[in-house]
Amino acid sequence: MAFELPDLPYAHDALAANGMSAETLEYHHDLHHKAYVDNGNKLIEGTEWAGKSLEEIIVGTYDAGAVAQNGIFNNISQLWNHNQFWEMMGPGESKMPGELEKAITGSFGSVDEFRAAFGAAGAGQFGSGWCWLVQNPDGSLAVTKTENGVNPLCSGQTALLGCDVWEHSYYIDFRNKRPAYLENFLNNLVNWENVASRMS
Secondary structure, eight states: OOOOOOOOSSOTTTTGGGTOOHHHHHHIIIIIIHHHHHHHHHHHTTSTTTTOOHHHHHHHHOOTTOSSOOHHHHHHHHHHHHHHHHHTBOSSOOOOOHHHHHHHHHHHSSHHHHHHHHHHHHHHSOSSEEEEEEEOTTSOEEEEEEETTOOGGGGTOEEEEEEEOSGGGTHHHHTTOHHHHHHHIIIIIBOHHHHHHTOO
């Protein structure tokens, strides 16, 4: 069964008032995300990974020692990353649920300290990659950053929130101002209810 490009959970212009234009979503979802789906399907066809879940393929093809990951990992991991990314955002205003705020405060000291750490991780990721709020197996929360398409599944962590810091994610709306994009992401785009729902 081939993987398919999931529909966005909102209209292409639904995030425009929150700082992510319809043009960005048309390029990012309809072209970039679709390319990961199409390339991933071609690469796994006829291999041992055909018929496996995204998660199984990611964990099975990840090589922590590889400077450049193999094509299957790169495309399937980016397919999974983007599936999560669209769900982690939403239109309108979203308030952080109490259980998430309590967990963040317990791990970082305050919500402001978490936001600072998340922004620093995203801004400090050299080149393409992602920054994440993750839940460790012991239940604690942490901020991490990963290169290219690597994600928290590769480290046995649960992804609660991820922000794409590849240039195609922000260049139309923010040009080269990645820190401003990250600040806007945290202030105006995150669906905090979705983030909270991912905690175990």
